[in-house]
Amino acid sequence: MWGPDQPEPAQPRHTADSITDDALTAARTRHLPDDIAIHYQNAVNAVVAAEQRAERAEARRAALKRAHVALAEQAGRNQAALDAVRKLHRPAKDWSWKTFGCNHDGAHAQSCGRCKTCHPCDTVRALDAHTTPTETT
Ligand SMILES: [Zn+2]
Ligand SMILES: [Zn+2]
Numbered sequence: 001m002w003g004p005d006q007p008e009p010a011q012p013r014h015t016a017d018s019i020t021d022d023a024l025t026a027a028r029t030r031h032l033p034d035d036i037a038i039h040y041q042n043a044v045n046a047v048v049a050a051e052q053r054a055e056r057a058e059a060r061r062a063a064l065k066r067a068h069v070a071l072a073e074q075a076g077r078n079q080a081a082l083d084a085v086r087k088l089h090r091p092a093k094d095w096s097w098k099t100f101g102c103n104h105d106g107a108h109a110q111s112c113g114r115c116k117t118c119h120p121c122d123t124v125r126a127l128d129a130h131t132t133p134t135e136t137t
Contacts, residue, residue: 091119
């Protein structure tokens with residue numbers, strides 16, 4: 001036990017920035033009975049573990065957000081490419097096709113402006129099988 005006329009042994013000097021968690025715990029518990037100090041240490045450990053879990057959760061959340069943004073950007077580029085292809089394969093404004101039609105029992109009233117075959121052409125039918133147009137032709 002340290003009396004008032006007995007100086008305490010010198011403790012290493014710390015600043016708030018330089019002190020480690022272990023040194024802080026040692027400084028706070030050195031006057032406590034051992035069983036209380038153990039409870040204190042357990043509580044500190046629990047807080048540190050909770051903080052580490054929170055940091056990992058935050059890192060995962062940030063990574064998911066970055067992935068979400070990247071996917072949304074990629075989806076936008078994909079849609080722009082699909083729209084460009086559909087635009088190329090719009091129905092042609094071809095009066096002769098309307099007049100004479102195709103040989104498919106008149107099922108096709110228009111020709112593809114790109115392929116010069118019945119509209120919808122193979123390209124448009126392939127797009128229709130997998131996507132929904134976002135602009136009308
Ligand atoms: Zn076409
Ligand atoms: Zn046809």
